[in-house]
Amino acid sequence: MSPPGVEGATRLRVRYAETDQMGVVYPANYFVWFEVGRVELLRALCHSYRELEASGINLPVIHAECDYRRPARYDDELEVRTSGRLISSVRVEFRYVLVRVTDGEVLATGRTEHVPLNREGRPSRLGPALREALQ
Amino acid sequence: MSPPGVEGATRLRVRYAETDQMGVVYPANYFVWFEVGRVELLRALCHSYRELEASGINLPVIHAECDYRRPARYDDELEVRTSGRLISSVRVEFRYVLVRVTDGEVLATGRTEHVPLNREGRPSRLGPALREALQ
Amino acid sequence: MSPPGVEGATRLRVRYAETDQMGVVYPANYFVWFEVGRVELLRALCHSYRELEASGINLPVIHAECDYRRPARYDDELEVRTSGRLISSVRVEFRYVLVRVTDGEVLATGRTEHVPLNREGRPSRLGPALREALQ
Amino acid sequence: MSPPGVEGATRLRVRYAETDQMGVVYPANYFVWFEVGRVELLRALCHSYRELEASGINLPVIHAECDYRRPARYDDELEVRTSGRLISSVRVEFRYVLVRVTDGEVLATGRTEHVPLNREGRPSRLGPALREALQ
Numbered sequence: 001m002s003p004p005g006v007e008g009a010t011r012l013r014v015r016y017a018e019t020d021q022m023g024v025v026y027p028a029n030y031f032v033w034f035e036v037g038r039v040e041l042l043r044a045l046c047h048s049y050r051e052l053e054a055s056g057i058n059l060p061v062i063h064a065e066c067d068y069r070r071p072a073r074y075d076d077e078l079e080v081r082t083s084g085r086l087i088s089s090v091r092v093e094f095r096y097v098l099v100r101v102t103d104g105e106v107l108a109t110g111r112t113e114h115v116p117l118n119r120e121g122r123p124s125r126l127g128p129a130l131r132e133a134l135q
Numbered sequence: 136m137s138p139p140g141v142e143g144a145t146r147l148r149v150r151y152a153e154t155d156q157m158g159v160v161y162p163a164n165y166f167v168w169f170e171v172g173r174v175e176l177l178r179a180l181c182h183s184y185r186e187l188e189a190s191g192i193n194l195p196v197i198h199a200e201c202d203y204r205r206p207a208r209y210d211d212e213l214e215v216r217t218s219g220r221l222i223s224s225v226r227v228e229f230r231y232v233l234v235r236v237t238d239g240e241v242l243a244t245g246r247t248e249h250v251p252l253n254r255e256g257r258p259s260r261l262g263p264a265l266r267e268a269l270q
Numbered sequence: 271m272s273p274p275g276v277e278g279a280t281r282l283r284v285r286y287a288e289t290d291q292m293g294v295v296y297p298a299n300y301f302v303w304f305e306v307g308r309v310e311l312l313r314a315l316c317h318s319y320r321e322l323e324a325s326g327i328n329l330p331v332i333h334a335e336c337d338y339r340r341p342a343r344y345d346d347e348l349e350v351r352t353s354g355r356l357i358s359s360v361r362v363e364f365r366y367v368l369v370r371v372t373d374g375e376v377l378a379t380g381r382t383e384h385v386p387l388n389r390e391g392r393p394s395r396l397g398p399a400l401r402e403a404l405q
Numbered sequence: 406m407s408p409p410g411v412e413g414a415t416r417l418r419v420r421y422a423e424t425d426q427m428g429v430v431y432p433a434n435y436f437v438w439f440e441v442g443r444v445e446l447l448r449a450l451c452h453s454y455r456e457l458e459a460s461g462i463n464l465p466v467i468h469a470e471c472d473y474r475r476p477a478r479y480d481d482e483l484e485v486r487t488s489g490r491l492i493s494s495v496r497v498e499f500r501y502v503l504v505r506v507t508d509g510e511v512l513a514t515g516r517t518e519h520v521p522l523n524r525e526g527r528p529s530r531l532g533p534a535l536r537e538a539l540q
């Protein structure tokens with residue numbers, strides 16, 4: 001049985017700006033990459049985040065976490081594998097696996113939770129197409 | 136009975152660079168502030184992180200999480216309240232409460248776990264003074 | 271004869287997040303500090319940037335430059351000395367000197383130019399108080 | 406007559422993390438993109454920056470500047486066109502043109518200067534292959 005929700009993958013290359021003096025990527029940047037993965041997943045659903053916002057719905061994060069296994073390094077090519085699903089009518093969960101492309105090593109896993117908010121800043125249901133995709 | 140470990144507080148002001156186009160602070164930046172709090176706590180223990188590194192011990196993060204309650208905004212003055220404690224001989228936990236100074240509102244809470252590593256990159260016990268402080 | 275315009279100084283401490291794997295501060299971050307200096311200067315003029323924006327005037331940058339002399343390092347305490355002046359009715363210039371507090375060494379100098387824009391995104395004169403201060 | 410030096414182009418998409426509350430990209434991030442362009446240019450010369458560093462030569466920046474013409478926005482696809490050339494035996498200049506892919510609009514232009522430093526931190530000539538490419 002396939003897991004519920006949708007999945008996608010996107011690639012990026014580690015920038016010098018993302019490293020710190022320990023010689024590896026500064027840990028907060030993993031959350032930036034998770035967002036890149038999330039946005040690309042939404043884009044693949046034909047709902048780029050920009051369009052989502054144009055519709056007046058934001059998806060602010062209410063929880064974020066990351067487990068760091070091995071450090072990402074400058075110039076590494078990485079793949080962010082993202083899956084998303086509704087966990088209630090007004091809560092969306094995304095899970096992330098960060099993989100080093102050259103050897104398939106999993107560098108980190110993460111999870112974020114989001115509440116769709118309308119223009120007035122109140123919890124709001126997603127549009128039907130996105131809701132169905134994330135079911 | 137007082138809780139184990141040590142506590143400290145440090146203040147910072149939200150920078151324009153830390154906002155995003157939603158008009159609030161970009162979420163990954165909370166983890167940067169948590170680190171500022173952690174470093175100031177270590178500094179208050181007379182072991183600035185720079186000295187800790189000079190001793191050859193790094194404290195890389197293996198887990199980070201944040202619960203976002205209310206958004207921080209540009210120019211807000213914030214206080215990061217940080218507490219730290221050993222949770223095993225080779226694992227340190229820090230907890231963070233992010234408070235808006237003007238009204239005492241808690242904007243977020245967070246937690247990170249760290250493994251002390253020596254110059255060879257192997258788990259290593261902290262020095263006795265720091266270990267005792269975090270007991 | 272005193273130079274035209276106004277001057278101010280603000281201090282900050284280098285964050286771990288601001289370093290890169292060369293072991294020094296990532297160069298783009300100097301521009302973030304320049305902005306901190308600029309904002310504090312405006313704040314000292316009793317016109318915090320937040321209030322400036324509330325008045326509907328933004329000060330987007332149209333030019334930025336930095337000369338790097340010596341690297342800033344993690345945990346350094348730095349002072350940003352900022353001066354500002356009108357260079358035309360719709361153009362403001364800020365100059366920055368970045369000094370290491372411990373020994374007074376100048377680490378970098380910089381300059382930015384800004385055009386005040388109103389809510390419609392058109393060049394606009396600053397309010398009289400700010401204009402006079404920057405004369 | 407073709408201009409001296411070498412040229413390259415690389416594409417990137419604006420991340421949410423790169424925006425600020427003015428609704429456009431935070432200006433310091435343009436310098437991060439310039440570096441992405443510079444690195445890709447060096448990579449295209451079969452001398453990735455990582456390899457360059459492995460050889461013991463760093464290219465720290467001594468001057469950076471940017472002219473901002475039109476704001477980059479979230480989700481824009483951008484092209485960084487980078488050219489590099491030796492301006493003396495121990496100084497390299499890179500120039501950057503930032504173009505919005507959808508309509509070819511130039512959003513910004515920039516320039517950086519770098520001094521090759523060896524492991525001892527002293528100005529040093531680049532290797533012959535890179536030197537010839539940048540002639």
